[in-house]
Amino acid sequence: MCACCCPCMAADVLSPGFWEIGHYKHNVRRIKDGIDQLDEYAKMVRERAEIEAKYTKMLQQHSEKWRSYVDRTIPAGTVKTVWNDLVGEASTLSKIHNNVKDQLVNTIVRETAEYRKNNLHTSILKGPKEIREIEDGFEKAQKPWKKKYDKMDDKRKAYYSACRQEKSALVNLQNCQADTSVSQDGASKFRERHEKMKEEVQKTKIEYEKALTSLNEYRSVYEEAMAHVFKACQEKELQRCQFFIEIFKGTQQFLADLVRNNQISGLHQQLEQTLRGSDTESLKRDLHQWSLVNGVESHADWPVFVEYSPEIRNIAAKGSGKDSGGVILTRQITKNEDIPAVPGTATVGTNFDQGKTSPKSSSDSDTNTFDSRKTGPSKYKMQQPPQVVTNWDRGQPAHDSPPLSAATPDSAKYGDFDDFQTSKPATVLYDYNPLEGDEIQLRKGETIEVLTEPDSLGWCTGRKNGTIGLFPASYVQCV
Template sequence: MSHHSDDQLLQAGSDSFWELNNYKRTTKRIEDGYKLCTELQTLIQERAEIEKAYAKNLKTWSKKWGELIEKGPEYGTTEAAWKGMLTEAERLSDLHLKIKASLCSDVTLQIKEWQKDNYHKSMMQIKERKEMEDQFKRAQKPWAKLLASAEKAKADYHAACKMEKSAANQERNASSDSSMSNDQLKKMQERVQKLKDDVAKSRERYEQTLNEIKEYNPVYIESMTNVFRKCQEMEETRLCFFKNVLFSIHKCLNISEDPSLPQIYKEFHHTINNADHQKDLKWWSNNHGVNMGMSWPTFVITV
């Protein structure tokens, strides 16, 4: 069928929504929505595991280098500056564990609850999908019946045309065949005329079925549109929810907005800034250099 609109003049094909059963792409979208909820939860859980692993790696790295620095040759305020980097890692690790916790407890739970409230899954299918498919079937059933009649009338008309054409060719060939009797020619001519009558009748029936479809099209379009609109409303709800969820994910991941982050680097900077080479050099001189005390050799009397 074609979508009756003067400004659009859309030619329907096998891919058109209005064709039989092509509404199933729209009802499949309902089930796709359910699957997308599950996939989004998996995506978030995987990201949460990445955050957890990163936090663990920071802790492991901090512990390893803490021990190495303690045993190493660095000293004084510069050693403290080294350790400031490890403190930054420890605190950043805590921040990423917080991200992991927020993703799992807040966002994932939010999706899970919404999925449960909006999709009701049975052993076979999603309830909401079945309900919409049933409504589409009811809306399409009368039109499908008219279409079936039109397709049959079309096939009958084309078959009648083919038979009439074949009979006309036979009659034309027979008229130039001297071996054919007048009685035989008359019978063939009568057969051609009968087939022409059949063509006219089948054409009339074919045109009648097309008119019946044309007359019913507005009802069909309205009925299908009403069900389609319900599906669109369901999908609108999902799309808006997903947008809000993605904003929630953004909030979890955007550590630049966490007030503790600038404090971490402010203190890290302060620790580095406290490194004082003069103090360290003086400490070295006092403990390992020229400023150390010395028990100089003196004359010792034998007792």
């Protein structure tokens, strides 16, 4: 089976997705490619006709030249008779090739042009009418489905975002309960924040489920509309392939007249068998294979409700501002979130932005932001001893780990960071051991030079003993 009547075999159309929005384009392109194939086949036949015409002319000149020579120089007799017969073979053969040339031009090329004219009504600006009708039919069938699908997708993103914010608020509340320096008013704010986000999760979940139900209820209508247009595409393709087979047979018959004997005849007999096997049933089998990949019988991953899972984490590229639909991590520190922290015991922060052990508010934890200075890969190891990841007030006395502040819990910047200025000395309040090569070690009581203000994740650049590196801003106090 030739490639032009087996479009299913093309490598660029083997990917599934007929039911996806806009993926009907393969069927539209197949019709456009069919037009090009008709034109190219007519071009090929015309080239062969030109070859036959040139060969006919050369044979005729050859015959006339040597017939004149034989008539003038060869005496009558057996030699002249045989020679004239051989010269006559060239003349007869030229007539045969000239007849093939006429049949190719007057039959194959003409029938191809007539088929194109009758089945593809081309306009000057918008292309063939039949292609526009198919494309408009698919767009009309998909328009209501696309509207409902986009609505469902928006509700899903809102639900996932609420889940991330609720989890972040829970982490801040757990850290607040473990810190005895937090006031009752501050603890109440963290608790209210968490309760508010729990309500938002339930609300967005109901809206997501409702939109998904509406989408699935419309699915049968969508399938019926798409199948109707696809059936029209299949019928047009079957008609085109049947025409191709007919003109192939006609072309073969004309060429077989030249070589219907000796060794070449066997080649054409084999070709005839192949063409006889290229019947309507084989074409239908090809079209069925197309349907399994790019039609109504193809596999589809229909949308279903997917419960939010914090374990499904998506490591985003540096500097990416897109909402990837999952939790954005910069470093993962494992902790059993179901076990509350024991009072008086340092706990490891589990902000979902997975940054270094730095203060992080609930608002900042909901953004897909990375530390602009941190370009190395994330390392999954725990600092010993663990430190609490919290906000803290500069006026509070030093503890074993930075205390938590209730001031502005939803702010991405911490109030105590406003006092930092570049190139200022600062006293180290807590010990810190680096986790990555671009960090510097801190020891409680020593002095360090602060070179930059804290970034959105609470990290500063400083210099100590001639070494420059990153450190948590909450671990020092400016002098």
